Amino acid sequence: MLIKVFPIELKPGNQAAAEAIVQEFAPKGPAQEPGLRSFRVYRDPARPDYLLFVEHFADQAAYDAHTGSAAYKELIAGQFADLIVEFVEIDHELLVSL
Incomplete structure (x- = not known):
C-alpha cells in the first residue's frame, strides 16, 4: 500500500473555495x-487556510491513475493549484491498521 500525505498551505482567504473544490472532486475522482483505498481531507479549526490530505492507494500505478485522471x-x-501557497508530498508506509 502507498500512503500519500499532503499538508497544504492555502493563499489567505481561500479556505471555503478550496473546500468546495475538494467536495466537488471527491465523487468525480477518488470515488x-x-x-484508491482511502481519500481523506482534514481542516484544522485553529489554522485557517490550511488542509491536510491523507490518501491510501493500492500501489504506485493506482496513484499514477489518480493523478492522471481528467477530474484531477x-x-x-x-483550480485547486491556483489557491495554494505550497504543499509538501510525503510518502508513508503502513505500520499498523485497526
Whole structure:
C-alpha cells in the first residue's frame, strides 16, 4: 500500500473555495478509482487556510491513475493549484491498521 500525505498551505482567504473544490472532486475522482483505498481531507479549526490530505492507494500505478485522471487535472492540478501557497508530498508506509 502507498500512503500519500499532503499538508497544504492555502493563499489567505481561500479556505471555503478550496473546500468546495475538494467536495466537488471527491465523487468525480477518488470515488471512481478502484485503486484508491482511502481519500481523506482534514481542516484544522485553529489554522485557517490550511488542509491536510491523507490518501491510501493500492500501489504506485493506482496513484499514477489518480493523478492522471481528467477530474484531477481539472480540479486539483487546475483550480485547486491556483489557491495554494505550497504543499509538501510525503510518502508513508503502513505500520499498523485497526
